[in-house]
Amino acid sequence: MSFAKTILLAAVVVLTSISALHWLLNVRTDRSTSAGFRVGFLPVTCHLTCPVTDFINKQLTGTSTFDPIRFHGWPELKEAYLSGYTPATFILAPMAIALREQGVPIKIVYLGHREGGDVMVHKDSQIFRTQDLRGKTVAVPGRYANHRLILFRELKKVGLKLEDVNIVEMAPPDMPAALYSRSVDAITSGEPFMGQTELDGYGRALYRVKEVWPGFISCVLAVREDVIQNRRAEVQQLVDGIAKSGKWLDQGMDNRLAAAQFVSTQYYNQNPRLLTYVLSQPPDRVIYSQLKPTRPNFEEIEQLGKESGILQGTAHFEDYIDDSFAPADDEVQAHAYTAPQP
CATH class of the missing domain: 3.40.190.10 (Periplasmic binding protein-like II)
Structure with missing residues (x-):
C-alpha cells in the first residue's frame, strides 16, 4: 500500500x-x-x-x-x-x-x-472483474459483515481467497470519502453509502448483490x-x-x-x-x-x-x-x- x-x-x-x-x-x-x-x-x-x-x-x-x-x-x-x-x-x-x-x-x-449493499469501485479504476481485486484494498464494515462474505463468495468463484486482497474495516459512513480519495480501491456495506458514490458521480458498481446473492x-x-x-x-x-x-x-x-x-x-x-x-x-x-x-x-x-x-x-x-x-x-x-x- x-x-x-x-x-x-x-x-x-x-x-x-x-x-x-x-x-x-x-x-x-x-x-x-x-x-x-x-x-x-x-x-x-x-x-x-x-x-x-x-x-x-x-x-x-x-x-x-x-x-x-x-x-x-x-x-x-x-x-x-x-x-x-x-x-x-x-x-x-x-x-x-x-x-x-x-x-x-x-x-x-x-x-x-433483503438485498442492498453493492461492491463499488472508483469509476476511473481498472477494476472490472472480481479477478481485478487481487492485491487491491477493499473496505468492509467489519470482520463479521455479510458484505465480507459477499467478497469471499465471489473470490472463491474465480479461484481467489480473502488473503489475495487487502481487507480493511471501516465504518460505513466513512466509506464514500475513502473511495473518492482513492485511499481504498473498493468498498462494500449497506446502503445508502454505496449509492452515494453513484449519486455523486465517482462510484461504479463492480456487481450488485441482488445479482450475485439473491435474497441477500x-x-x-x-x-x-x-x-x-x-x-x-x-x-x-x-x-x-x-x-x-x-x-x-x-x-x-x-x-x-x-x-x-x-x-x-x-x-x-x-x-x-x-x-x-x-x-x-x-x-x-x-x-x-x-x-x-x-x-x-x-x-x-x-x-x-x-x-x-x-x-x-x-x-x-x-x-x-x-x-x-x-x-x-x-x-x-x-x-x-x-x-x-x-
Whole structure:
C-alpha cells in the first residue's frame, strides 16, 4: 500500500476511534435517563424499519414505546448491546451468530431487509472483474459483515481467497470519502453509502448483490434472551411494528419517498436526496418484505462463515433464532398511515 493510502487509512481509523470514545463517554453515562425500550441502529437502509416504526407510531398514537438509538459504527453498537444498554438491536447476521457461539444470550427474531449493499469501485479504476481485486484494498464494515462474505463468495468463484486482497474495516459512513480519495480501491456495506458514490458521480458498481446473492441478508433484529423471557409483549410489539413498516415501505413509491424525507432529517442526519435515490433507483434496490427468518438462508451464512474463518460452526439455527414473534410473511399488514408527500 502506498504511503499516501496508509496516511489516509490511519486518519479514518483515528476518526472511528474518536466516535467510539464519544459513545463510551456520553451515551453510556446516560444509561439510567430513559426508561424506554432502546433499539440500536446505524444510519443504513438495512435498519430503515427501525426509525420508520418509531416515526409512524408517533404519528398514529402521539408516542412510541421504543427509543431508537443511533450509532456510527458496529463496535459501539455491539458494545451497547453487550452492556445491556440496548435490549434489542439491529446487527449483522454473522456477528449475531458469532456472539451466540461465544455464549452471549442473543436471539434473532426478525430480519431487517433483503438485498442492498453493492461492491463499488472508483469509476476511473481498472477494476472490472472480481479477478481485478487481487492485491487491491477493499473496505468492509467489519470482520463479521455479510458484505465480507459477499467478497469471499465471489473470490472463491474465480479461484481467489480473502488473503489475495487487502481487507480493511471501516465504518460505513466513512466509506464514500475513502473511495473518492482513492485511499481504498473498493468498498462494500449497506446502503445508502454505496449509492452515494453513484449519486455523486465517482462510484461504479463492480456487481450488485441482488445479482450475485439473491435474497441477500445483511442485518437482523436481535433481542437478549432475558428480555424475551421478561418483556415478551414489548418484543412482540416491536417485531409487529417492524413487519408493518417493511410492508408499508414496499407498498408504493410514495411511502418510500416520504420515508426518505423524515428518516434523513429526523434520524439519519443525512441529505434526503441520498435516501431518495437509494430507495427509488431502482425501487427494489433494498426490499423490506419476506422478513421471517428461514433455515436455508442462515445455514448458508453458517457455512460461508465457517469456510471464511469467522464462525466455528458450533451454533445453529435453533440456537440463535426465535421466530415465535415473526408473523407469516403473507399475513403482514402495512401500517394504516398516509404520509404527507415531500
